[in-house]
Amino acid sequence: MIFFKYNFFQLFILIFSQYTFCQDIQKPKTYLEYGLNAYYGALLKHRPDQETIYFPGAFGFEANIQKYTDGRNNWERFYNFPKVGCAVMYFNYKMPNELGKAFSVVPYMDFTLSKTGKRKFRIKTGFGAVYSTKTHELLTNEENSAISSKVSIAVTLDFQYDFRISDHFSMNANVGFRHYSNGRLKAPNNGINYLIGGMGVKYIPHPIPNENFYLGYPNRSFDKKVYFNVMGATAWRHVRPLEDGHHNTYIFSVYVSKMVGPISNLLLGIDGFKYHTESMRQEYLNRMIAPEANNLDGKRAGFTVGHELMFGKLAFVTQIGIYFYLPVQFDLPYYQRVGFRYYMFKNAFLNTTLKAYTSKADMLEFGLGFKI
Template structure:
């Protein structure tokens, strides 16, 4: 009990020092830039905030973490592209940025994380005072206390390096041309993508409060009609590969996936997608068995972000392999269009709220 108390005190002191450092840096930045009053169509923003929430116990194997509170500090840099060229390319005025997070997971077995996330914000409402945006992001994370012989309770992750994902909604109140207050609600996830087991992942919904500073004044352009919507029709053949760690034996196994994807309709911001996947997950040394094979159709949505495609699909197995725990599955992907001839990217496959594996993929557009 004494060691746990000391660790919590140490974490609180660490977070306190970080808060003081960030506030000093923020005040220094304001003093340096306070004289800049030029109106910009590409304004830069610095923000500092905190968030808190509960760890989501999404499987009985994590029941010992019931009631754990999570706290986080976030420092962000972002740029808002208020140009007609950006609006024509994206269908909205996009804001992109980088964030640095310190997260205290509230339990000695989970420790803390330092992670960096690249994110994009599509704005849904852009008023003079009130603004509403969505937010999606991904990045890299350092985890202090992964699973090991000395830490057997942490089944959420077994590597020091993992991959954080975030999705949420922001509501801004603009105090003046430079300062704004942001209230956010987001869902966050960290796992290693199946590189090593155990890898049940950390899921945590949070609420946050952030103070944002714009280095220059800016004016949000009025929205004008952009003409006829271009249909984003695309048919592609996809191949993906992952080297997955087995939960029981910790041995590496090959995962290969062949997919057929069709996207059509939607709006400037999205398209509807229909897919079929054929998946092979290595099971022992017997390659003649049908056990490694899974087949299933999927349907979902794809967000169009310039040349990026961020998709979410849900599917059901018509042939379920030995490694599949249930009949329903999801695939989340990020793909980049190369000369409108092919796509490259990564996808995360999950069953419910438990990640299965992360795979790298390439696609040929037909």
Template sequence: MKIRILLLCLLCFSLGYAQQEDTPAYWNMDVTPFYGSILLHNTDISHLIREHPSGVILGFNKQTFGHEGWEAPFNFPDTGFSVVYQDMKNSTLGHNLGVYLHYNFYLLKRKLQFRIGQGIAYNTNPYNKEENFRNNAYGSHLMSSTFLVFNYNRPRLYKNLGVKAGISLVHYSNANVKAPNTSTNTFAFNAGLIYDLKGDPNEEFIRKEQPEIRESVKMNLVFRSGINESDVINSGQYPFYIFSAYADKRLGKFSAIQLGSDVFYSNFLKELIRFQSISFPELEVDPATDFKRVGIFVGHELFINKLSVITQLGYYVYYPFDFEGQVYNRVGVKRYFGDKWFAALSLKSHAAKAEAVEMGIGIRL
């Protein structure tokens, strides 16, 4: 039933996506089977790597021609959406079905294509302490998922039909919304077909002169929240609250640098402190230890139309309880609504160890 709901949401989105076109558009679709291996990024999942997983990527792509000012500087990328089905070839891990939004970027006269997609996936057989206790990779049915594809791309080799082949990487994780969350990464080889659906692929590309952007330093205020759980299974999901303030300075049309501070109220740490103080006296954890943290960070923002991609590297200057180390990182996307307000979705981690998916709202003054 949940898979049907996921497919229904995709259908509704695709219809809405198609109806938003207000410029000439060229659409194509691709079907790309893949076959690969689960990477051993953590020895805790070694018992889950048995055979070679396989699957298929179904993509719908709308080519840009420069009608919007951001398109030409990025070499006229495609926007689109994908469906990815993957058989993990292990009954413990089950099957994954995901829906994604993606960008296709091109190199070498559009013969090399790089696709990056972000979405949500449904797993058929997550961890269950009674029925599936060996699955320490997926703690929930719904997971965040990212995939990367790098292909040699040759459309229209015969009429509307073309081919593509290359490599792909598919990542599944629930970002510690619910334990366990060891996650998986599948590296695969892929080859498939491209088919033109609509529009003229030979429409002339438009290159518009872009005005220079000159801005003074701007102040940003952001509130982020969500739920997460410690690595202790069944310790409970708790809300967290993050207050951030940072200054940014535009370096040009597409980049800005950032410097700021975060204040973290992570309630799962309060429970983890209590648990360790009782269950592991040898750790000498004081049950009254403060669960709050304060960090400072530097960052970068890449602007792509009304979206932007943020990367930040931080260090806790107030760190009363030792959890995963004092260095943290954040990657995410922002969507601007007008000149000031924005929504944000980001992943906060310590190196490759995810702590939380953060949903936020902010203002740039």
């Protein structure tokens, strides 16, 4: 089962990276650029005894490769021809005994927000995987309550000021944010959050043609039909560091969806959850409360509203929900979801989303859905 869950996650990362970086590989000419960045970082606290923001002297490096899009896919035109790429990152927290170092691989999209002459203001966001050299160990590294899994999810966000110094080189200044979490696949999981600032350089071996490279304006037609959706998903939760194994949670969702624009899809429906009895028991113990045998009902249900931002077959999903059936309340009465869907076919999709209570992860959901 553990083999399945990690390989499902790796499969989704592979699909995401192949989609973003290689979807137009059949084109006769691919224009690439290569980048190197150096960062200095400030960590956000993951323990009660730490400052809100602290500066241990953390630093990192990034190497990336990215491809220009030309509008061959309609969604590229809507987003002003973003670049798609993949970054390999190294980060040293300068806390060798507690946090160690991190190595990550992150596919991303790079969007132009504004352009004036040789100057561009850009935003880059990515989703990938990170390997941590130090994790929580009850006997040898109890202070690390941030990360307990060697492999976790990496989410990145960067704002970049780019200045072209020649046809083949540009310099950039960056500020950004990094978040690493295992989605409660293993406890504890406060997550690592840090801010970065730095400088970088890009090399463009073959500058794009000044004329006739970008392919026209977007097609603004879209499907206005209302669809009925059904999705089944599962998750594995780890509540307390002392417990062995994981507890299954099952999710069943029904909702309607309607496109309200060429890249915008609204969702409205109901979620049903079934948490394992042992998971409920461990939640009591985690709060140092004796479990009540007659109050281990793991069923929950909630109304949900959400949105899909479309990138061709890939969708970025955001949802909020509020419980209308919650017999046992350990957390907030409302929840959020954020993640991705990949439409394998027009009416079938893979789903991976993180369900959370504000900043506290509840579970990482893996599912399969259909719409009719």
